[in-house]
Amino acid sequence: MIRTKRQGLIVWFQHMKNIKQLKRYGHLISVSRKLRYAVIYVDQEEIEEKYEKFEKLAYVSKVAYSHKPMIRTTFESKKLDKKKDYEYEMGI
Secondary structure: OOOOOEEEEEEEEOOHHHHHHHHHHOEEEEEEOOOOEEEEEEEHHHHHHHHHHHHHOOOEEEEEEOOHHHOOOOOOOOOOOHHHHHHOOOOO
């Protein structure tokens, strides 16, 4: 199974009825009814084309890139200090 690299686009729209049209451009992940925005995932090779298409649509207010692919997701483990473990012991 080959995984394609994907990136999210955050699209602000004017009316909830426009969600059906937004589904055509990528994988719709979530929609906020109150703030009127949607998160749509598309392939990274096509992201520039989709961004331009979204900006041309009349019912789209604003488009932004998701920064998730640029964030480092490998974390280092925190080394425990042995002295600190014994500080809280009470000798009775």
